[in-house]
Amino acid sequence: MPTPGCIAVLNAGSSSIKFALYEAGCAGALLFRGQVERLGLAPHLKAADASGAVVAERNWQQGGLDHRAATAEILKLGQELLAGRPVLAFGHRVVHGGLDFAAPTRINPGVMAKLAHLIPLAPLHQPHNLAPIEAIAEAAPHLPQIACFDTAFHRTQPPLAQEFALPRELTAAGVRRYGFHGLSYDYVTTHLRETAPMLARSRLIIAHLGNGASLCAVADGRSVASTMGFTAVDGLMMGTRTGALDPGVLLYLMQERGMDARGIEDLLYRKSGLLGVSGLSSDMRTLRQSTAPEAREAIDLFVYRIVREIGSLAAALGGVDAIIFTAGIGENDPATRAEVAAGCRWLGLALDEVQNRAGRGRISADGSRLSAWVVPTDEERMITRYTSAAIAA
Secondary structure, X not given: OOOOOEEEEXXXXXXXXXXXXXXXXXXXXXXXXXXXXXXXXXXXXXXXXXXXXXXXXXXXXXXXXXXXXHHHHHHHHHHHHHOOOOEEEEEEEEOOXXXXXXXXXXXXXXXXXXXXXXXXXXXXXXXHHHHHHHHHHHHOOOOOEEEEXXXXXXXXXXXXXXXXXXXXXXXXXXXXXXXXXXXXXXXXXXXHHHHOHHHHOOEEEXXXXXXXXXXXXXXXXXXXXXXXXXXXXXXXXXXXXXXXXXXXXXXXXXXXXXXXXXXXXXXXXXXXXXXXXXXXXXXXXXXXXXXXXXXXXXHHHHHHHHHHHHHHXXXXXXXXXXXXXXXXXXHHOHHHHHHHHHHOHHHOOOEOHHHHHHOOEEOEXXXXXXXXXXXXXXXXXXXXXXXXXXXXX
16 A cells, blocks of 8 residues: 655745645645744754654754755655655745735746745745745755745735725736735634634634734635735734834835835834834733833734724624634733733623633633634645645646
8 A cells, every 4th residue: 555645834934934744635634843943043943743742853053044955954854754755745835926826826937937026025925935945846846836825815805905095007017905814814714614614604803913913804704804915014013013004104214214125124024013112022922021111012002903903894894793813922812812802892892711811712701792712723734735635636
């Protein structure tokens, strides 16, 4: 009997690459998962099996790995862990699909060229998403690679939700709202269809709260509106990103402060958000532990922006039935969930304190007019499903 094949998933960020190995198939079991983090600083690799037991851990000196080199290390480790079990395909998270890509797509040179043209729309992510694809194409050109897009989930939004009030030729050229974190939202809605179908068919606001943060209004499993727009810097305040900003601020920075495009990009993407307001850290855990008033102010502003945007998305939905918390802060910080819920009392939201501290499943009180839930996201699982389906087609 032949050895069953596997799907390898890579999810590259600005300073890390998450990776996972699954049995092939839409319901394939997790075999191993891990991460290479602190790329460009002092890289650290850690991998665990499906039970969580650590199976590999490695460190490199400062500046020892870039994304391509880290991919080579992941491939080497994968061969060791699989011990001859074949990899059938690689699935990748690609942040921006633009207007051309609204579904998982098999990668070829033409596709890569189009994705490279989108780098200016996601400068913090797209180059790093593409680097592992290029490295694998050189190391294993015979294996299919499938790109799964963070923007694809939002292509169901009504045309008005995707437009800016700009001249029509700019809209036609692709200057429009795309939305991001789509693989996360896709996983959450798919999970709800499987576990709570009535909830999945209702009006949801899903809060993907992590170092990158956004909200998505979902009706009957389809994206209606999102806080992110043309780029992944729009919408909510984030770990190091500004979120929504009056464009007049950018004109001021150019005209009065002499800032050029690179300086503004650095400010918007890397020096603002929780880090910029607090002056301490982009990590919510660090800010929660701090007694500095600037840390408290950063948390309060983060929550305020979430609550304000929930009101906007509730209007886009014509009402809301449930709020779903997911991603790093959404899944693991009961204080943030409680503070957001307090700001949503006008919607009739009340949390069960015990369930909120437990942080899984339904966390709203019995008498709450709308329900609140914590659903852990799993972008790598979603990528595996899409990659398995693509190579089986």
